[in-house]
Amino acid sequence: MDKSLNEIMKTKWMYLNEDELKFYSLGIFIECICLSVVISIILNLLFKSDFMLCMSGFTIVSIMFTILIYKRDFFDEKFELFSPDLLQGTNQGLILFLFVSSFLVSWGFFCAALKYGLYNAIAFSLAVCFPGIFLLLRRNVYSNENNNSFYDGNGYHPLFHWVLGITVGSGPLGVSLTNFLKDMFVKGSFLNIDLISVVLALVLECFVLSPDVANKILPFELKRIEGMKKFILISLGLMMILLLFNMII
Template sequence: MSKNFLEIMRSPSTSLNSKELKIQTIMIFILCLIGSAITAFLISFRYPGAFLPFFLGVSLAAFFPFSLIFTWDFLKKHFNMDSRFEAEIILWSIISLGLSIELSILGYFSNNFIQGLGFGFVLFYPFMVMFFRKDKCFNEKSEIISNEKVFGYSIRHYWVLGSICGLCTIGYGFFCLSSFFFNGVPPIVISFLLIFFSLIVVYLVLCPDLMNKILPFEIRRKNGFYKYSALCIGFSFILLIILTILIGMFFW
């Protein structure tokens, strides 16, 4: 016997068939839209003009994860979704893409589209790198050292690490690009060179398998990951300080 809407909404997702799960997903998405509209309306009292960007941003950010239920068969056909690492990369990439679009929209309506786009890209870029390096680095093999189960190259942990380093490097490059359009400095060529150089830095951060051959500790172990994170974040902050001083001396 088929369930009504109320029964579907109250049932755990695991107890629903494919059709019922899609119905539940659509209903939850509609509730998210209603909640987003009410929240945006309340926020607009404090920040006039914020209704549309907030509503669009949250709605789009919610759309991407909810769309997974309708594209799951397609994803299973084209990707190895039985692999925990690959499935996690694909799913979080889609979610981060939604967040990136939300930040870009909020940036556009706050008259700072370039910085919004930059911060959104910072969240999405680590997953791009990890996706293309999933066969060589980010997979189940990284969790095994001589038959011993170890920390490995965790997708979520390296996304956080890549995003932090990206904010210090790629984010600063987009900040300089935004400054060029508003203030005329630094030159646009400098901004693009900073972004390009920063992409390389973050890419290298997300190559722990290569760094593991150079550094004197094992990055695949939890303590090694913490040391590696401290090293990468420290280097990114130092690089940010140096770039800020140099650009300030020559262009501001």
């Protein structure tokens, strides 16, 4: 190997050979662990979260990221991580990284919400994990074949919809799911108004993560930046309505 570790880390992932990829993966793992330590310290300071509990989950996610990096060719064959025409990553590849990132966010929410009770921790961690799983299952909607103008500033952008999904998950879906779990396991009540609230929140979650469906309903084009801005405002408005609904019930 002629390159130093510093040179390897500065090289684009798609151009590394097998030997260089091993060192690159090691560098990514070290960076992930360092980031995990920082996040764990912040959670400990803000929410009194157990440092070792935080690190245990973040270490697992770091390993997941490292495997994704190291098994580049395998995942490229399965998910088309790279576009030979654009000489860069694809939307499908981005979604795969967002999928793994969802577990990072989910564990962070679990550790933070554990201060307020186990049901809160479970509900919010499941709610914010949902967008990554949903995007992975519907990744063809965001594929480069269906979004040829994506790199010109248009097209369905998976990152935007993932962030919107996380926002909904950390808002109405997390709140309604918490109330539902408490009703089911504490009060022994299953069919109640909180179940309706969960269903409505899930519908909104699926709506913000399905631009192809929203595009057929709304009178503007979601593959355009201006249309996406309007969609974000509508989504946030619906989210606030659901939060108010949860407060009223």
